[in-house]
Amino acid sequence: MSKRPHTYRIGAAEITRVTEQTFAIDAARLFPDLDPAVLHAHASWLVPEHADPALTSAQLSVHTWVVRLDGRVILVDTACGNDKDRPFGAVFHRLNTPYLERLAAVGVQPEDVDLVLITHLHVDHVGWNTRLVDGQWTPTFPNARYVFGAAERAFYATPAAANRMMVFEDSVLPVIRAGLADEVADEGGAYLPGIRFLPTPGHSVGHMSIEIASEGHRALFWGDVVHHPIQVSTPSWSSSFCADPIQATASRRRILGYAADHDATVFSSHFAGASAGRVHRDERGGFEWRFI
Numbered sequence: 001m002s003k004r005p006h007t008y009r010i011g012a013a014e015i016t017r018v019t020e021q022t023f024a025i026d027a028a029r030l031f032p033d034l035d036p037a038v039l040h041a042h043a044s045w046l047v048p049e050h051a052d053p054a055l056t057s058a059q060l061s062v063h064t065w066v067v068r069l070d071g072r073v074i075l076v077d078t079a080c081g082n083d084k085d086r087p088f089g090a091v092f093h094r095l096n097t098p099y100l101e102r103l104a105a106v107g108v109q110p111e112d113v114d115l116v117l118i119t120h121l122h123v124d125h126v127g128w129n130t131r132l133v134d135g136q137w138t139p140t141f142p143n144a145r146y147v148f149g150a151a152e153r154a155f156y157a158t159p160a161a162a163n164r165m166m167v168f169e170d171s172v173l174p175v176i177r178a179g180l181a182d183e184v185a186d187e188g189g190a191y192l193p194g195i196r197f198l199p200t201p202g203h204s205v206g207h208m209s210i211e212i213a214s215e216g217h218r219a220l221f222w223g224d225v226v227h228h229p230i231q232v233s234t235p236s237w238s239s240s241f242c243a244d245p246i247q248a249t250a251s252r253r254r255i256l257g258y259a260a261d262h263d264a265t266v267f268s269s270h271f272a273g274a275s276a277g278r279v280h281r282d283e284r285g286g287f288e289w290r291f292i
């Protein structure tokens with residue numbers, strides 16, 4: 001049994017990571033613009049948690065952030081889920097992970113969850129929205145509001161989504177049909193006092209970063225604007241999974257500046273290791289990541 005995960009305190013919010021899985025991906029496949037020399041220059045802190053010693057593969061994590069604030073239990077993104085057919089990706093396909101047991105280990109039963117905040121409707125962010133009960137995809141968190149960008153939902157009505165429809169049908173549609181979904185307008189804004197959606201499109205059409213503020217402190221969940229910590233140093237590197245790499249880069253630069261200038265603590269979607277940290281401006285006009 002691994003040790004109990006660390007809980008961060010941001011104002012009155014308590015934030016804990018619940019990990020579904022970690023895996024390695026070929027670095028050149030993840031980043032089409034990869035420059036191996038840049039990885040070598042950062043090897044001292046990338047190896048071994050974030051890259052292999054040869055710097056040819058990147059380590060990624062898939063997880064949910066559990067936030068407790070003002071008596072509410074909030075989940076940010078819901079990983080890949082169990083039992084789901086994902087012929088397009090072996091690391092997502094028909095998983096059987098003890099994710100719900102890990103949630104229980106940090107004191108969260110499915111009925112306890114009040115809000116499920118979702119950065120975007122990709123396969124590795126919506127999976128535990130539902131689970132298989134008597135052959136039906138059923139909302140996992142029956143008392144929660146599931147909140148996501150309207151443009152993300154609208155994307156699934158377009159031909160571009162054709163090979164992703166199974167994700168929508170098994171993990172998003174059931175929560176909409178159950179009347180549990182709330183959509184955030186494209187311009188973002190406050191969902192509840194202290195909970196704000198910040199538009200960061202590019203990785204996906206309606207991608208949102210999510211900020212939870214408490215007592216003057218900010219927790220920032222920037223989703224897949226940044227997949228790997230090396231991108232804080234190389235914001236022009238979009239991932240091969242970004243729908244619009246140029247727009248994704250613009251969003252990345254903007255949210256990096258926002259995080260640095262607002263002293264936000266960032267809770268990343270896919271960084272291995274601690275996953276949480278801060279962004280600092282460096283003297284060359286760029287950014288630097290520091291894990292906390």
Ligand SMILES: [Zn+2]
Nearest residue numbers: 122124224269
């Ligand atoms: Zn992702």
